[in-house]
């Protein structure tokens with residue numbers, strides 16, 4: 001496999017190519033490199049770059065220079081699979097690296113094209129790129145470190161580059177979990193002991209322990225990766241065991257009404273059903289409905305007793321299952337007490353609001369790790385009427401940012417808001433698997 005690298009400064013690669021596995025891969029004939037500077041494709045005294053058209057500072061690499069370089073390399077080594085390094089490219093992760101390694105294996109010639117200054121004339125990438133890769137949402141001075149990063153990641157998948165192929169397959173980000181903790185001698189270092197199980201010699205137990213630790217570390221530190229990855233049912237339930245218990249409460253008391261009054265609202269059967277079904281789908285433990293009004297409590301009770309009856313169970317088992325997690329309480333205080341009795345810890349209270357003005361301690365929908373690190377159960381508080389009263393908001397540890405789209409209409413029903421919130425908080429997207 002031949003890899004051409006087109007760059008402004010070739011000397012950056014000197015020690016990179018002469019070190020460790022990449023050096024050995026060349027010695028073994030698995031891969032060879034041909035590094036060319038853009039300057040070699042210019043006339044004497046000609047510049048490789050020119051000022052951008054339009055206002056705004058900066059120099060871009062000229063298209064004819066890149067063209068000459070590409071054509072020369074393809075004449076030498078054959079048609080290439082061309083990868084541009086660009087902050088606007090596809091973000092490099094292990095899934096993309098694995099896909100690219102297939103391309104590296106299928107194609108005899110891969111060309112990595114990296115830029116500097118303000119970048120390249122945009123037409124070059126548009127015309128030539130088979131792939132455009134970014135190493136993250138950061139802007140570096142040039143594409144050479146990204147090129148090296150891409151090579152270090154992709155070449156690990158090329159047989160013969162890394163000694164044991166097995167060590168590539170079972171690493172962070174090669175599946176849904178990050179790597180498990182690894183230990184070697186001494187058994188105790190700086191007062192920290194290697195866990196006994198790791199040295200027990202019981203391979204089955206060690207594997208189980210490693211899988212559990214990997215799942216725990218991923219849930220607590222890389223939840224975004226986890227939920228964008230396909231999991232087996234076993235992996236899913238293992239990961240779920242490290243997510244703290246979540247509860248939701250729908251408030252029909254302590255609610256803002258017209259003219260700034262605070263009071264109660266009436267229950268709606270759709271909210272009871274739909275939030276119960278969403279709670280069940282996303283694994284919330286209980287769905288509390290707070291109303292101090294006895295007649296309202298009776299309405300809920302009547303509905304619940306139907307779904308709890310034999311007729312209800314036979315009519316729709318799933319609905320029975322969802323609705324069975326609904327609990328009626330007269331106040332938020334009672335809800336907190338119930339959770340504390342069940343969990344032995346008081347919950348982190350996350351209120352929801354459609355008003356930006358309520359955001360004294362805001363969190364967004366992707367702050368799970370911050371909340372879960374508190375090692376307490378979590379309670380989402382949903383409002384009815386015109387929203388939660390100031391007293392409830394003040395009692396909360398956090399207030400979720402209002403749900404927004406690209407319009408300025410902001411009037412979701414509470415059951416729709418609940419489903420969106422749960423999906424943003426726990427939803428599995430598997431986006432990485434299908435792109």
Ligand SMILES: C[S@@+](CC[C@H](N)C(=O)[O-])C[C@H]1O[C@@H](n2cnc3c(N)ncnc32)[C@H](O)[C@@H]1O
Pocket residue numbers: 085086087088113114115116117118119120133134135136137138139140141142143144146
């Ligand atoms: C200073 S950057 C140009 C940034 C460009 N004007 C922009 O805002 O998208 C110069 C070059 O460094 C490389 N580069 C910078 N950041 C990168 C990243 N995150 N991933 C891949 N390449 C990057 C690219 O080759 C890029 O053309």
